[in-house]
């Protein structure tokens with residue numbers, strides 16, 4: 001039914017299941033289990049559950065199924081599995097599909113917990129991981145091997161906002177017989193076309209733009225029906241990483257306003273990037289939607305917009321970065337992103353604190369770097385707040 005609908009219609013109506021009461025808003029089935037009419041019916045359901053038959057919330061739940069169907073429709077995926085957090089999704093997809101002896105190639109600019117899984121956990125189980133500079137296609141070409149089972153990257157990297165060419169990396173990976181798994185948080189479902197560009201599996205932390213209001217953790221894995229139901233579901237339902245019905249209900253309501261929120265946030269991000277470009281306190285203003293970004297053309301072709309996050313590098317280093325953060329009055333200091341509230345983060349001392357200095361340098365996580373997640377406030381208020389804080393930082397440097 002959703003096939004002919006445009007994205008915004010899918011985001012509002014996709015996956016809706018109504019109970020016998022005909023409720024308008026999605027029902028929250030806050031139940032861990034389900035009763036059966038007879039012993040025979042219980043047996044039959046354990047042999048094979050139909051699309052509207054549920055057994056136990058770790059396996060599936062009507063509210064969670066609505067969220068899975070809605071996000072799958074939106075992403076253009078055959079199916080989806082909803083998880084307890086973004087990390088449950090990343091860990092789930094990798095551990096569900098990999099086995100000892102497999103090889104993985106990953107971009108080295110990754111969210112800290114993704115890095116932990118690839119660097120610390122997978123090798124413990126005999127999976128070898130090679131890290132490459134994600135924007136350098138020659139490094140991908142050199143790294144893939146006949147035993148490479150998967151490649152993994154963030155389509156826009158955290159926190160330095162490098163844009164990775166999905167189609168080009170997919171071509172290299174597929175030629176080697178490897179699956180392409182992308183962590184698509186920074187692209188958001190609004191600007192993602194990752195599956196049609198060659199990704200086999202798309203992962204989101206729904207904690208970010210899908211909730212978008214800082215309330216709950218969640219994640220989702222999207223891909224072919226065979227992969228989701230044949231590989232991901234058996235692993236997830238037995239290992240306990242499923243999304244709770246309450247979270248699914250929050251995320252369903254989040255999807256209804258996703259396009260309005262993300263487009264407004266991205267529009268404000270463009271205005272901010274323009275206002276901040278060329279400020280002499282900054283050694284770098286990184287925004288993939290700005291003409292100054294080295295992969296601006298790629299970003300435009302791949303997503304059609306620059307997203308909702310900007311990175312600023314204060315030339316005078318950490319003291320100036322801290323003075324800047326402490327002078328903000330609208331933007332809050334925190335570490336989420338994609339939220340209605342604009343959030344500033346100092347990655348070097350928080351999200352990426354544990355990386356050795358040399359790694360930070362290699363990844364461009366400098367002492368002056370600030371990650372700015374642009375929220376839903378008035379753009380003029382944000383520009384005023386941030387430029388005033390830059391003035392304070394200048395006085396402190």
Ligand SMILES: *Cc1c(COP(=O)(O)O)cnc(C)c1O
Pocket residue numbers: 085086087088090111113114154158183185186205206207208217218219
């Ligand atoms: C936040 C984030 C995650 C982890 O998601 P959680 O919901 O916090 O578990 C993974 N990848 C990226 C790129 C993220 O930004």
